[in-house]
Amino acid sequence: MNYRTRLLHDGRDRDPYTGASSIPIYQASTFSQPDPEHPGLYDYARSGNPTREALEETIAALEGGAVGLAFASGMAAISSVLMVFQPGDHIVATNDVYGGTYRALTTLFRRWNLEHTFVDMTDLEKVEAAIRPNTRALFAETPANPLLQITDLKAVAELAASRGLLSIVDNTFMSPYLQRPIEYGFDIVVHSATKFIGGHSDVLAGLVVIKDADMGRRIRAIQNTFGAVLGPQDCWLTLRGLRTLGVRMDAQQKSAGEIALWLKQCAHIKSVFYPGLPDHPGRAIHERQADGYGAVISFEVDGGGPATLALLKKVKLPLVAVSLGGVETILSYPARMSHAAMPPSERNARGITDGLLRLSVGLEHPDDLIADFDQALART
Amino acid sequence: MAKPKSIETLLAQAGARRDPHTGALSTPIYQTASFAHAELGLSTGYDYSRTSNPTRHALEEALTEAEGGARACAFASGLAAIDALLRLFQPGDRLIVTEDLYGGTFRLFEQCARPFGLEAIYVDTSDTDAVRHAFAQCGAKGLFVESPTNPLLKVADLPALAELARKHNAVFIVDNTFLTPFLQKPLALGAHLTTYSATKYLAGHNDVVAGAVVAATPELGEKIAFYQNAVGGILGPMDCWLTLRGLKTLPLRLQRQQDNALRIAQWLNEHPRVPRVYYPGLSAHPGHHILLRDGIGFGGMIAFEVDEPARVPAILKNVQTFLFAESLGGVESLITYPLVQTHADMDAALLQRLNINDRLLRLSVGIEHVDDLIADLESLL
Numbered sequence: 001m002n003y004r005t006r007l008l009h010d011g012r013d014r015d016p017y018t019g020a021s022s023i024p025i026y027q028a029s030t031f032s033q034p035d036p037e038h039p040g041l042y043d044y045a046r047s048g049n050p051t052r053e054a055l056e057e058t059i060a061a062l063e064g065g066a067v068g069l070a071f072a073s074g075m076a077a078i079s080s081v082l083m084v085f086q087p088g089d090h091i092v093a094t095n096d097v098y099g100g101t102y103r104a105l106t107t108l109f110r111r112w113n114l115e116h117t118f119v120d121m122t123d124l125e126k127v128e129a130a131i132r133p134n135t136r137a138l139f140a141e142t143p144a145n146p147l148l149q150i151t152d153l154k155a156v157a158e159l160a161a162s163r164g165l166l167s168i169v170d171n172t173f174m175s176p177y178l179q180r181p182i183e184y185g186f187d188i189v190v191h192s193a194t195k196f197i198g199g200h201s202d203v204l205a206g207l208v209v210i211k212d213a214d215m216g217r218r219i220r221a222i223q224n225t226f227g228a229v230l231g232p233q234d235c236w237l238t239l240r241g242l243r244t245l246g247v248r249m250d251a252q253q254k255s256a257g258e259i260a261l262w263l264k265q266c267a268h269i270k271s272v273f274y275p276g277l278p279d280h281p282g283r284a285i286h287e288r289q290a291d292g293y294g295a296v297i298s299f300e301v302d303g304g305g306p307a308t309l310a311l312l313k314k315v316k317l318p319l320v321a322v323s324l325g326g327v328e329t330i331l332s333y334p335a336r337m338s339h340a341a342m343p344p345s346e347r348n349a350r351g352i353t354d355g356l357l358r359l360s361v362g363l364e365h366p367d368d369l370i371a372d373f374d375q376a377l378a379r380t
Numbered sequence: 381m382a383k384p385k386s387i388e389t390l391l392a393q394a395g396a397r398r399d400p401h402t403g404a405l406s407t408p409i410y411q412t413a414s415f416a417h418a419e420l421g422l423s424t425g426y427d428y429s430r431t432s433n434p435t436r437h438a439l440e441e442a443l444t445e446a447e448g449g450a451r452a453c454a455f456a457s458g459l460a461a462i463d464a465l466l467r468l469f470q471p472g473d474r475l476i477v478t479e480d481l482y483g484g485t486f487r488l489f490e491q492c493a494r495p496f497g498l499e500a501i502y503v504d505t506s507d508t509d510a511v512r513h514a515f516a517q518c519g520a521k522g523l524f525v526e527s528p529t530n531p532l533l534k535v536a537d538l539p540a541l542a543e544l545a546r547k548h549n550a551v552f553i554v555d556n557t558f559l560t561p562f563l564q565k566p567l568a569l570g571a572h573l574t575t576y577s578a579t580k581y582l583a584g585h586n587d588v589v590a591g592a593v594v595a596a597t598p599e600l601g602e603k604i605a606f607y608q609n610a611v612g613g614i615l616g617p618m619d620c621w622l623t624l625r626g627l628k629t630l631p632l633r634l635q636r637q638q639d640n641a642l643r644i645a646q647w648l649n650e651h652p653r654v655p656r657v658y659y660p661g662l663s664a665h666p667g668h669h670i671l672l673r674d675g676i677g678f679g680g681m682i683a684f685e686v687d688e689p690a691r692v693p694a695i696l697k698n699v700q701t702f703l704f705a706e707s708l709g710g711v712e713s714l715i716t717y718p719l720v721q722t723h724a725d726m727d728a729a730l731l732q733r734l735n736i737n738d739r740l741l742r743l744s745v746g747i748e749h750v751d752d753l754i755a756d757l758e759s760l761l
Contacts, residue, residue: 017401018424018434019416024408027621031403032396042402050402236411 003177003291004246011058011068023054025236047224051232055207055239059197062176062242063189065209067216069223070235074172074192075100076228077206079108081168081188083222084215087113089136094121094151095350096144098170098192099338121151122282127159137166140186143173143286146298146334146358147351148273150282153289157185166215172196172325177249179290182211188219195325196295198241199248205230205238248327248363252295255366259359260297262370268307268377270300270355295361296324298334301377305354308333312357314376317369324360329369332358387446387562388631394442395624398434407438409621431609435617439624440592443582446561446627448568449594451601453608454620458557458577459484460613461591463492465553465575467607468522468600471497475522476514476550478505478536480529480734482577483725485555500524502730506534506667511541515548526555528667531683531718531742532734533558533658535667538674542570557581557709562631563638563677567596573604580709581680583626584633588619633711633747637680640753641745647754648684653761656685681708682743683718686761689738692717694760701748701756708744713753716742 001009015024026049031042042048052070060068071077078101085091093105095118105116117130121140138160142151153169160167168188169181175196181189191197193205210216223229230238253276260274275286276293286293301308312320318331322338332338334352342352361369395407402408410433415426426432436454443452455461462485469475477489479502489500503514505525514520523545527536538554545552554566556574560581566574576582578590595601608614615623638661645659660667661678671678686692695715696704702715706722716722723736731737745753 014416015410015412018410018426019418020410020412020426020434021414021416022410022412024410024412024434026399026402026404026406026408028402028404028406028408030405032405033403040403042404050404050408236409 006062007177007246008243010061012054023051023236023239025232026051027232045232046227046229049229049232049235052230052235055230055235058239058242059176059191059207060209063171063209064180064182065189065211065216066213067210067220069208069210069216069220070193070230070238071206071208071223072228072230073204074190074194074206075104077190077192077208078170079104080222080226080228081190081208081219082109082114083226084166084218085114085136088115088134090115090117090132090134091137091139092117092119092127092130092135093139094141094144095119096147096149097139097141098145098172099341101139101170121156122149124152124155124159127156131163131165135163135165137168139168139170141170141173142179143275143294143296145173145296146273146332146338146356148173148275148280148296148298150275150280150286152285153179153181153184153186157181160187161185173294173296174290174292175245175249177245178253178292178294182209184289187211187215193238193241194323196249197245197325198238199245199325199327200237200241201323201326201328201330203234203237203241205234207238249292249295251363252361253292255364255369256295256297256361257293258366259361259369259373263297263299263373266373266377268302268379270302272297272299274298296358297361298356298358300353301355301357303355305335308355308357311376315372316376317364317372318359324358326360327363329362329364330360332360334358390445391442391562391627391630394446394627395438398438407435407621407624409617410434411617429617430612430614433614433617433620435624436615436620439615439620439627442624442627443561443592443594447574447594448561448565449574449596449601450598451605452592452594453601453604454578454615454623455591455593455608456613456615457589458575458579458591459488461575461577461593462488462555463613464604464607464611465573465593466493466498467611468551468603469498470521473497473521474499474501474518475524476501476503476505476511476518476520477524478526478529479503479730480532480534480736481526482530482555483722485526487725504534505536505541508537508540508544512544515544515550520548520550522551522553524553524555526558528558528660528679528681530558530681531658531716531722531736531740533660533665533667533681533683535660535665535670537670538566538569538571545572546570558681559676559679560630560634562634563679564671564674565676567594569674572596572600578623579707581634582630582709583623584630584710585622585626586707586710586712588622588626590615590619590623634677634680636747637745638677640747640750641680641682641743642678643750644743644745644753644757645682648682648757651761653687653691654684655687658683680745682745684741684743685737685739686741687739691761692738692741695741698760699756700759701752702743708742710744711747713746713748714744716744718742
């Protein structure tokens with residue numbers, strides 16, 4: 001079945017009892033038990049809620065895993081996954097891991113003695129070299145944030161499998177519509193569903209899909225024990241967002257492609273990072289493992305900090321904000337937002353300069369966005 | 381036969397036990413427009429949410445039970461509910477209507493119903509003789525009564541009016557927004573239909589706009605449901621759920637509001653700068669004995685006059701605990717200036733006759749501690 005169709009009908013697409021075309025919002029904390037000796041399907045909403053279950057079944061089907069789980073945020077999802085490890089375990093994570101994941105690994109889980117090494121995951125030899133006897137998992141992100149480097153999913157999954165490691169990937173930038181890492185052998189996929197899956201900048205949500213049923217049960221037990229579950233209203237909004245994921249992503253990445261090409265020929269833009277550009281490193285790998293290039297672009301403004309701040313003040317259409325993946329175009333300034341806590345030398349070494357901007361292209365007409373950037377970049 | 385459940389019990393469990401498949405204690409919010417059919421001619425009982433929706437159904441059944449009626453219908457607002465009621469009548473029909481009517485209902489009668497040939501005859505419905513006289517004069521097909529009225533809390537003798545309506549074969553409708561089924565059950569007193577702005581006490585949290593009609597008989601209920609579906613002024617699932625959630629605490633809220641209101645009314649009654657207090661819980665109020673006789677409460681609304689109109693702007697500006705706002709029935713106490721706010725559109729002669737003057741203020745008493753409310757009024761007066 002075409003994936004656009006699956007987005008509407010995979011998992012649970014209607015209420016089994018009334019036929020309601022939209023899954024009911026079970027805003028209930030508990031469920032009565034008519035027969036105390038035989039527990040019903042649901043007992044307490046942290047353990048299971050029909051609205052959340054519909055979302056969880058749907059995302060599991062869409063990513064092709066055995067178990068789907070919904071959490072209160074992307075970070076709740078990632079942190080709950082990291083809870084499967086033991087003190088003394090070691091994780092190899094990509095250099096360009098999302099800032100929140102970086103903070104969780106370097107502060108919170110560090111205190112629990114979960115060790116980590118950051119490596120350039122586009123270079124498999126470096127990944128292999130970082131593996132230690134106590135390494136338990138590889139944690140990837142592709143395309144990476146904010147420079148959109150491409151990691152070879154199949155190669156990383158194979159490496160993990162050959163060394164008995166769990167492979168975990170953050171699939172937020174692509175969503176299952178464009179990339180399904182479990183098909184390439186990954187064990188666990190995490191999402192900030194706040195981004196493209198929810199898609200309307202109106203809900204915080206995290207999703208996890210686990211390939212294997214046993215591992216799925218372990219993480220489900222963590223979800224119930226830790227309790228960072230997604231509320232019914234937010235589950236419903238996320239399900240609602242999933243229905244238009246295909247059409248939104250199609251439109252957003254089409255615009256992103258046009259804007260990336262336009263930026264590339266702009267006088268005051270030093271470089272443009274977008275997997276759809278012919279010279280983007282890793283483009284061939286990306287085309288092999290993904291069905292599109294996504295809607296996130298980053299670019300470097302000529303003139304460093306002052307020119308970049310001037311541009312941010314002059315743009316009218318994009319919302320200058322953190323986050324991405326919404327129907328509105330969002331322009332972020334990594335040096336001052338997502339990577340503000342990183343020392344400038346470290347930042348610059350990673351290519352996150354004072355001139356770098358990240359653009360999450362929304363549903364506005366691309367001509368209007370280009371005209372807006374054109375006026376904002378005009379220098380007198 | 382088992383003793384009928386009290387309204388506190390019915391309302392505390394409103395919407396519970398409605399989802400046999402999951403046992404969810406809280407009715408699910410069916411935020412859906414449509415329902416899939418298993419096959420041709422095989423409906424789950426729900427087809428399209430304008431016609432019926434499980435969440436709305438839960439609210440409607442709770443209201444039916446609370447009121448002891450045959451059927452209830454939930455609407456998008458109190459006025460949408462009254463609009464459905466007016467469709468029971470034909471062009472050329474006349475209705476006897478309480479003269480000090482809520483302004484929005486007055487506008488509905490005059491600007492929406494009158495152009496279609498429905499005529500409202502305004503009468504002091506707290507005067508049973510005046511209603512009897514009006515029936516004799518105009519041969520009305522309907523009687524639409526608010527009791528207690530807004531803002532002067534005039535009380536109608538509902539059983540006596542029901543007798544008159546029956547004699548003249550007229551449909552008797554009571555707007556029971558102020559007292560709710562917790563304090564007054566007009567259907568038990570002989571009314572055919574009750575109507576509510578559920579925005580007020582029923583939902584009770586100033587967070588939802590909603591209306592309802594409860595019918596005494598299945599026949600009338602079916603007619604109202606027909607107009608609900610045909611005209612379409614339904615209440616959405618989320619708002620139904622919020623109203624249902626509000627209903628669970630209605631008896632607690634209104635009991636506290638009524639207790640507070642009585643204390644405040646007694647306090648105002650003693651105050652030298654308050655020449656007049658309107659509250660049916662005061663024994664001097666002309667409707668006191670009627671509400672007492674019918675075994676019901678007095679509600680949480682008070683009106684009072686201050687001695688000097690010049691005092692009003694300062695009071696409204698300096699209130700601390702009360703909020704200066706329109707609406708009523710919520711958990712927060714509100715103070716309103718009827719002449720300028722709720723009754724601005726009313727004819728000057730009628731305002732004068734009703735004593736709605738530039739010294740009159742209205743209180744919707746909330747569930748705050750009564751000492752704080754009295755302290756606020758004390759500092760203002």
